Amino acid sequence: MTTRRGPAWPRNSNWSTSSICSATGVFGPDRWSFRAGAWQILGLNAQLFGTGLDEEEAQFAWIEAALGTSAGPLGVMLHKPLFRNGPADDEIHGRYVPAAPRRRLLELLARRDLRFVVAGHTHQTRQIEVDGVEHVWAPSCAFIIPTPCRRRSAPRSWAP
Incomplete structure (x- = not known):
C-alpha cells in the first residue's frame, strides 16, 4: 500500500490507496462527468492533487479522456478552489490545489471552453472572474467557520 503526505497538506491529510478505495466503496466514484444540454460538467x-499517488495520475488520464468526449462549454466542480487569486499563485496552503498539479490541470482544461469552476472547502462565499472563467466558492450549508477562526481569503464584502 502506498501512503504519502502531499506537500501542501499540512495536517491529517494522509491519503492511501486503501483509504481512497474505502471512500469510493461507500460514496461511489470520486470523479464523474455528465452532459447538460451543450454543457459538459466534470467533478x-x-x-488527490499533489499526493503523488497512482490514483492522481489515473485521474489526470481520466480528465484528458473525458475532455475529448465532447465539445461545447465546460464546468468543473471540485472540493478545493484552484487558487486564491489567480493561476500564478505560488502560496503553499492546504486550502487550494497545489501549484504543480493546478498548472497541469489548467493546461488540460484550456483545450476546452471552460466557463466556471465551483469549489467548497474554504467555508466562504466568493465569486471572481479570472481569464474569462468564473470561480465560485460555495460555503457549507452544514456549518460555518466563524470569521475570527479562519484566515479571510476575500474582502469582507465577498464573504459572510
Whole structure:
C-alpha cells in the first residue's frame, strides 16, 4: 500500500490507496462527468492533487479522456478552489490545489471552453472572474467557520 503526505497538506491529510478505495466503496466514484444540454460538467477529486499517488495520475488520464468526449462549454466542480487569486499563485496552503498539479490541470482544461469552476472547502462565499472563467466558492450549508477562526481569503464584502 502506498501512503504519502502531499506537500501542501499540512495536517491529517494522509491519503492511501486503501483509504481512497474505502471512500469510493461507500460514496461511489470520486470523479464523474455528465452532459447538460451543450454543457459538459466534470467533478474531480481535489484531494488527490499533489499526493503523488497512482490514483492522481489515473485521474489526470481520466480528465484528458473525458475532455475529448465532447465539445461545447465546460464546468468543473471540485472540493478545493484552484487558487486564491489567480493561476500564478505560488502560496503553499492546504486550502487550494497545489501549484504543480493546478498548472497541469489548467493546461488540460484550456483545450476546452471552460466557463466556471465551483469549489467548497474554504467555508466562504466568493465569486471572481479570472481569464474569462468564473470561480465560485460555495460555503457549507452544514456549518460555518466563524470569521475570527479562519484566515479571510476575500474582502469582507465577498464573504459572510
